[in-house]
Every structure is written in C-alpha cells, then in structure tokens.
Amino acid sequence: EIILEILARLPIKSLFRTKCVCKLWYKLASHRSFTLAYNELSVKNVMVLVEVTESSTESTSSLILIDNKRGVSEFSLDFVKDRVKIRASCNGLLCCSSVPDKGVYYVCNPMTREFKLLPRSRERPITRFYPDGEATLVGLCCDLLSNRYNVVLAGYHRMFGHRPEGKLICWVFDSESNKWRKYVCDEDDHGFTHMNRNQVVFVKGCLHWMTQSFSYILVLDLKLDLWRRMVLPAEMGCGNGSGNRVYLLESQGKLSVIQICSGWMNMWVLEDYEKGKWDLMDRVSLRCIRGMVPGIFPISQGGDYVFLAGHKQVLVYQRKTRIWKEMYSVKNNCTMPLWFSAHSFRGTIYKMKPKPILVPMAMAMAMATTFYVLCFFLSVAPVPLPKSDQNLLEFPLNLEYMEAEFFLYGSMGFGLDHIQPNLTGGGPPPIGARKANLTPLITDIITQFGYQEVGHIRAIKSRIGGGFRRPLLNLSAESFGAVINQAFGKPLYPLFDPYANDINYLLSSYIIPYVGLTGYVGANPYLQTPTAKKLVAGLLGVESGQDAILRNLLYERATLCVVPYGITVFDFTNKISELRNKLGRAGLKDEGLVVSPYLGAEGKVKGNVLSADTNSLSYGRTPKEILRIVYGSGKEQVPGGFYPHGRGLDHIQPDLTGGGPPPIGARRANLTPLIRDIVAQFGYQEIGHIRFHLLPNLLYM
Structure with a gap:
C-alpha cells in the first residue's frame, strides 16, 4: 500500500517512466482503481498554464506550466498537429480551437498526449452572413469518475452588420454519443470580458461564467439544458466601478469568487450551493504588490494558495504564511500580457482513446495471477473481482440508492442528482421524495446518514466498475403509507406520512437500514476475496451504526403515541418487524423495540434496542428475502413497493x-x-x- 501511495503522488511523466520497472507497474497506470486514486490526489494540486506569445509574431508561442510544488516546466501541444488556442480547461483536459480553421475544436490531455478531433457542430460553411466560427463562450466539463466529458459552445446569433439578437444558441458535445445537441433560449446579451470567458468553472454538474457587469454569475445546467443566474455575495458591493474587479474561480470543488478592490483581495467561497450561501474565506492586503494591482488577475487557487498573473509575471500567494512569491517572469518587452492566455490546470490520467490490449491467454493468466498476489500483500483491491463477488456487491447498491435518496431528500430536500450526479449512472430520479419536517437535531443526524450513503455508493461502484444505474424508487408518502397499512392489516386514517414530523420519519427510517444490514451479514460468508470482505465489513459497520442510532432514538420515544393514530412507537416497530418476517418467508429475522422476554438478550429482558438472535448475533438475509420485503409482495419475481420497476441492473x-x-442497426x-x-x-x-x-x-x- 505504501508503494501505491508513493506512485500516486508522482508527476505523470515520472509515473509513466516507472512502466519500465516491471509488467505490473506497466499495467498499473491503466487500472481504474489506481487511476481514480491518482486523480483524487492530483486534482488537489492546482497549477497555471500560460501561453507566452510574442506580439510581433503571433504564430510563435510557447507554453509554460507553473506548479506551486515543483516550479516551472515547459509544455507542448505539438502532438495535436495543428496550431491551436486554449479555450477552456477542466480536470486535466483542455479544449482547444484551431487557429487556421475556424469552427474546428479539439479536446486533449497534454499529460498523456492524447487528443480527439471533435466533429463540426454545423455543416454550413462560415460566410460573411453567418460569422459564428468562434463561439462567445466555450466551456469544458470533465467527470473523472464516469470518464465522460462535454464541450459547450454558446453565442448570440446575429446577421452580418446587425446587433446580436436576443437568442442564445448553445451546442453541447457529449463524449459518449460523439454527437452535438443544439438548443436555443431567449437570453439578453450579458457581455463578457476576455477574462470572464477564460475563467469558466465546472461545479455541481454546471458551468459558470462571470458577467462583465460583475453583478451575477451565468450558469448552464448541463443535465437540464437550462440557463439561470446566480447572485454574488451581498456584502461584496459588486458593480463595475473604479478599482472594483471580480473573478470566478474554483476552490476544492466549490465555487469561489475573488474581489480586488481598494488595495484588498477578498476571497469568497460558496459553502452551500443550493441555498446560495457565500462565506468570506480570506481577506488579503495587496500592499506588498501595490504597483502591480491594476494589472494583476487571479487565475487559479488551491486549498492554501492563489496564483495571480500580471503583464510579465506570475505570482503565488501562500495563505498560511501570508507570503508573496514570484513563480515566473518574462524579460522580453515584446510579449502579450501573461494573464491574457493563462488558465487553471490540473494533471490527471484521463484516457481519451482507451484501447484493448490483446495478449496471449497464458501471458494474460500469468499477469493476472501476479497482479492478484501482489495486490493481496499490498492490501490493494485486485481488479477485477471474481464475478460472484461482483454480483454480491452489486445487489446492495439497490438498497444503498434507496437509503441515500431517502436520507438526502428528508434532510435537505434534494438527492444524488445535486450531490453526486455522476453516481446515478443515468438512472431516473426517485418518485415523491421531499424534505421532511424535522427538528434541528434529527436533521443533523439524517444529513450525516445521507452523505454516508453517498460514500457507500461510490465505494461499491469503484470496486465493481460497470454502469450500474440507479433504479426507479418510489419514496412517496403513499408508498410508505401502504407499507404501514400492510403492517397493521388495515388502512390507517389519515394515511401515514413519513415526512410529517420526527417520529414519522424515524419510523420510516426504521424500515430501511436494517434490511441492508441483514443483507451484508447474509452475503459475507459467500464472498471469496479479502478485498470484498473488507469492503462489506466497512459498509456493515456504518449500516449497523445507523440502525443502532435509529433504534435508540425510537426506543427513547417507545411509549409515545403516534399522532393521530393513538398507537405507541414500539407497537409500530413490532408491526413493521412482523411484516418483514412475513414477507421474507424465512422465519424470525426481525424484532421490534419491545419483545417477549424469551426473545430478549439471554432471554431475560423485554427491551430490544438492538435486534439479534439468541447469541446476540445479527441476523442475515439472502437477496431473495430482501427483494420479497422491499417489493412488498412477498415474491422476489414481482416488483412493487419501493421499486416499481424492480431492482437495478449493470448498464445493462x-x-x-x-x-x-453487439446488434447491427439498433437505435433508440x-x-x-x-x-x-x-x-x-x-x-x-x-x-x-x-x-x-x-x-x-x-x-x-
């Protein structure tokens, strides 16, 4: 594990040199688990990419990469075989436009020296009546987990000799379909400076641009193909006044704004994206660089440093030590300003064109055996896992999705589509989920549960790979009400609403984590590899903790009556447990909060804050039993209940x-x-x- 940690921290060039060491290391850089680990670390190291161009001959330019840790190095895009201009950067990828051929765009990874020529967004040649070869806005978004990227070209349509019309035309390229899609919306001309266009930020599945007036941020939601506006901090006192400049950056996965005004640099970060809550992260005096302030521009920022570019210099400000440092400067008087072509950059391993490597069967088996043995001793997950382990790990994803969506919506009013849309696999959003009416304490606990479930989904999907899609989930009040009615054997009036209050929500939560817990207990004996067992043990620890907290909260309220039914909390839990035993058709594997003494611990107590067998060990269930319960039908072949279309499948x-x-000619x-x-x-x-x-x-x- 130490070796892999060291390799994951090497520069990409040095990492590729290690391929010469042995066959295992040669294959390592293309392994998904290692690639994800490497990218997770490398994206935290934010750099600056600067194009140094001589104004006398614009065709002569060189690229400089400035790293806060490793200093300055030369850079090249000569592998593209075209003279290009960088238009956008995101997670190690660059979107470049061809200088000699208007309307031609490339996406490349300069670290792996791979590129893709994008198909033209339109076939009509550029003429004097349609001068739209260069888009007003160019955006690039790259999702490292799904290995997918999008390119956005947006601009205002105008006839030759006329002002732009009030229609914003947007083309979006999808790397999976290798096609462009177009849509038009009514938007006024917002106006963008050169720096505004350069500093496009990809956060929360959306692209963001600062407008020329510094009064708001223009946002493009790529999932909904929707433009909207985002307000800036009210305390900022924005406006395009003298000496007041605002720039849009990204800071550790969050949207950030840097304001330069009156000799100060104010650094804001958007802590709560959904609520639009901005926090002042730092306030820096510019006294040390007073003479450079009018011509200096923030380019990128890491966790504790900020890069700024001027006419001839690139500076870095270390926030912890409050020290300014010059990282790069040019002596030639005939250069264009460095800030004019400076971009934020990260070095990642992103495969533009993954190709299968064909090797003889004997060699493939030997390599797989070697890799498995080494990974075992280094405590690293062998890839891929045996199919039986993948199946046993894939099945719980159905329950993890349900728990994640229920907890996230209940505590915050939104789910995975806003928190981690890349983890949904393109599956449909849940039905009927909404924010619950909870007290601050319960809201805090459920919020923690929600984020924990997001981590569970990421952990499982990173092990099994594939394109597992979120199944369709019915988390409506009607769905939970039907379960409660089924538990009591009669309809309750009014219909039980899980989102009404603390007690109702806790009772509804009582239904969920325990089922997943028993599933992990049941799956563990059938797992073959230490990696899978280690993952399940980690998942089981948190799931059992969640169930224990929920049962404890309900146990404290066991004798309270649930309004307006006049039925105590422990009666509700007992009925729910009895229903799960009945649907599971596998005997007693579920117990409520208060039981007969012979079912309590050592047959001596009625209290049952934790459900367990006669030896106080957790019960286990098979996938078939779990499906019978969550479908609500008692039959694993008959979907329903919380899963109207059945459990999810690996895409497919x-x-x-x-x-x-694959089939020939099939399409949607x-x-x-x-x-x-x-x-x-x-x-x-x-x-x-x-x-x-x-x-x-x-x-x-």
Missing part, C-alpha cells in the same frame, strides 16, 4: 452477452412516454429471462 448486464457482438426509437415506459419494462423482463437461464445461482438460497 454486459456479463450476460457472453462476449458476443422516438416514443411517447407511455410506450417508452411499457417497452422499457419488456426489456428488463427479457434480461431477467436471460439471467434465469444463464445464472441460476446468482441469488443464493
């Missing part, structure tokens, strides 16, 4: 193809929502049929 199930070729049909819903159900049903014939032991008994 590549292992069921047996390595066969132009269907109405109703027909699309019906046909999607048919498709998932057919997948179940294939699995039934090929993988009869997938769900163990």
Whole structure:
C-alpha cells in the first residue's frame, strides 16, 4: 500500500517512466482503481498554464506550466498537429480551437498526449452572413469518475452588420454519443470580458461564467439544458466601478469568487450551493504588490494558495504564511500580457482513446495471477473481482440508492442528482421524495446518514466498475403509507406520512437500514476475496451504526403515541418487524423495540434496542428475502413497493452477452412516454429471462 501511495503522488511523466520497472507497474497506470486514486490526489494540486506569445509574431508561442510544488516546466501541444488556442480547461483536459480553421475544436490531455478531433457542430460553411466560427463562450466539463466529458459552445446569433439578437444558441458535445445537441433560449446579451470567458468553472454538474457587469454569475445546467443566474455575495458591493474587479474561480470543488478592490483581495467561497450561501474565506492586503494591482488577475487557487498573473509575471500567494512569491517572469518587452492566455490546470490520467490490449491467454493468466498476489500483500483491491463477488456487491447498491435518496431528500430536500450526479449512472430520479419536517437535531443526524450513503455508493461502484444505474424508487408518502397499512392489516386514517414530523420519519427510517444490514451479514460468508470482505465489513459497520442510532432514538420515544393514530412507537416497530418476517418467508429475522422476554438478550429482558438472535448475533438475509420485503409482495419475481420497476441492473448486464457482438442497426426509437415506459419494462423482463437461464445461482438460497 505504501508503494501505491508513493506512485500516486508522482508527476505523470515520472509515473509513466516507472512502466519500465516491471509488467505490473506497466499495467498499473491503466487500472481504474489506481487511476481514480491518482486523480483524487492530483486534482488537489492546482497549477497555471500560460501561453507566452510574442506580439510581433503571433504564430510563435510557447507554453509554460507553473506548479506551486515543483516550479516551472515547459509544455507542448505539438502532438495535436495543428496550431491551436486554449479555450477552456477542466480536470486535466483542455479544449482547444484551431487557429487556421475556424469552427474546428479539439479536446486533449497534454499529460498523456492524447487528443480527439471533435466533429463540426454545423455543416454550413462560415460566410460573411453567418460569422459564428468562434463561439462567445466555450466551456469544458470533465467527470473523472464516469470518464465522460462535454464541450459547450454558446453565442448570440446575429446577421452580418446587425446587433446580436436576443437568442442564445448553445451546442453541447457529449463524449459518449460523439454527437452535438443544439438548443436555443431567449437570453439578453450579458457581455463578457476576455477574462470572464477564460475563467469558466465546472461545479455541481454546471458551468459558470462571470458577467462583465460583475453583478451575477451565468450558469448552464448541463443535465437540464437550462440557463439561470446566480447572485454574488451581498456584502461584496459588486458593480463595475473604479478599482472594483471580480473573478470566478474554483476552490476544492466549490465555487469561489475573488474581489480586488481598494488595495484588498477578498476571497469568497460558496459553502452551500443550493441555498446560495457565500462565506468570506480570506481577506488579503495587496500592499506588498501595490504597483502591480491594476494589472494583476487571479487565475487559479488551491486549498492554501492563489496564483495571480500580471503583464510579465506570475505570482503565488501562500495563505498560511501570508507570503508573496514570484513563480515566473518574462524579460522580453515584446510579449502579450501573461494573464491574457493563462488558465487553471490540473494533471490527471484521463484516457481519451482507451484501447484493448490483446495478449496471449497464458501471458494474460500469468499477469493476472501476479497482479492478484501482489495486490493481496499490498492490501490493494485486485481488479477485477471474481464475478460472484461482483454480483454480491452489486445487489446492495439497490438498497444503498434507496437509503441515500431517502436520507438526502428528508434532510435537505434534494438527492444524488445535486450531490453526486455522476453516481446515478443515468438512472431516473426517485418518485415523491421531499424534505421532511424535522427538528434541528434529527436533521443533523439524517444529513450525516445521507452523505454516508453517498460514500457507500461510490465505494461499491469503484470496486465493481460497470454502469450500474440507479433504479426507479418510489419514496412517496403513499408508498410508505401502504407499507404501514400492510403492517397493521388495515388502512390507517389519515394515511401515514413519513415526512410529517420526527417520529414519522424515524419510523420510516426504521424500515430501511436494517434490511441492508441483514443483507451484508447474509452475503459475507459467500464472498471469496479479502478485498470484498473488507469492503462489506466497512459498509456493515456504518449500516449497523445507523440502525443502532435509529433504534435508540425510537426506543427513547417507545411509549409515545403516534399522532393521530393513538398507537405507541414500539407497537409500530413490532408491526413493521412482523411484516418483514412475513414477507421474507424465512422465519424470525426481525424484532421490534419491545419483545417477549424469551426473545430478549439471554432471554431475560423485554427491551430490544438492538435486534439479534439468541447469541446476540445479527441476523442475515439472502437477496431473495430482501427483494420479497422491499417489493412488498412477498415474491422476489414481482416488483412493487419501493421499486416499481424492480431492482437495478449493470448498464445493462454486459456479463450476460457472453462476449458476443453487439446488434447491427439498433437505435433508440422516438416514443411517447407511455410506450417508452411499457417497452422499457419488456426489456428488463427479457434480461431477467436471460439471467434465469444463464445464472441460476446468482441469488443464493
């Protein structure tokens, strides 16, 4: 593990040199687990990329990379085989436009020296009547987890000789489909300076640009294809006044704004993206560089430092030591200003064109064995895991998605689509989930649970890979109300609402984590590798902790009556546990908060703050039992309840193809929502049929 930690901290060039050491290290840089670990560290090291251009001959330029830790190094984009101009940067990728050929764009990773020529967004040639070869705004967003990127070109349509019309035309390129999509919206011309256009920030699945007036931020939501405006800190006193300048940056995954005004540099960070809450992170006196203030511009910032570029110099300000340092300067008087072409940059391993490596079977087996043994001794997850372990780890994702969405919506009013949209796998949003009416203490606890579930999903998906999609979840009040009615064997009036108050929400939460807990206990004996067992042990520890806290909170309120039903809390928990035992059809594996003495610990107590067997060990359930419970049908083949369309599948199930070729000519049909819903159900049903014939032991008994 120490070796991998060291390798993960090397510069990319040095890392690639280590490929010569042995076959294992040669393959290491392309392993997804190592790549994710490397990128997670490298994105924290924010650098500056500067194009030094001689004004006398604009065709002559050189690129300089400035690193706060390693100093200055030369840089080159000669592998693109074209004269290009950098337009945007995001997570190690650059979007460049061709200088000689208007409308031609590239996306490249200069560290791996790979690039992709994007298809033209339009076939019509550029003429004097349609001068739109260069977009007003160019944005790039790169998701390192999903290995997917988008390029955005936006501008105002105008006829030759006329002012721009009030229509903002936007083209979005998707790396997965390799296609552009276009949409037009009514937006006034916001106006953007050169620095505004350069400093586009990708945060929370959206691209952000500062407008020329410094009065608001223009935001493009890529998932919804929607433009909106974001307000700046009210305390900033923004306005395009004398000596007041505002710049948009990114700081450790959050949106940040730096204001230079009256000899001070104010650094703001958007702590709560959904509520638009800005906090003043730091206030820096510019007295030490007073003479440079009018011509200096913030370019990028890390956790404790900020890069600023002037006409001939690049400075770094160390926030901890309050020290200014010159990182780079040019002596030639004939250069363009450095800030004019300076971009924030991070070095990452992002494969633009992954290619399969074909090796003889014997060599492949030997390499796999060597890698597995070394990873075992280094306590690193071997990749890939055995298929049986992948199946056992994949199944709990269905429950983790349910817990994450229920806790996030209940505490904050939004879910994974806002917190970590890349983890949804493109699955549909939950039905009926909403913010609960909770007290501050319960809100705080449930918020922690929600973020913990996000980590669980990330941990599982990073081990099993694939494109597992979030299943359709029904988290509406009607869905929970139906479970409670089923538990009592009669309808309660009014319908039980899980989001009404603390007690209702805690009772609804009582339904969820315990089912996942028993699933992990049941799966553990069937796991083959130490890696999978270690992961399940970590998940089980937190899931059992969540269940213990929920049961403790309910145990404190056990004798309270649930309004307006006049039924005590412990009666609710007992009925829910009895229902789960009935649906699971596997005997007693669930107990309420108050039980008969013979069911209590050592057969001596009625209190049952933790549910366990006669030896006080946790119960375990099989996937079939869990499906019977969460479907609410008592049958693992009949979806319903919280999963209207059944459990999720790995996008969809590549292992069921047996390595066969893909179909010829199949594509998505132009269907109405109703027909699309019906046909999607048919498709998932057919997948179940294939699995039934090929993988009869997938769900163990």
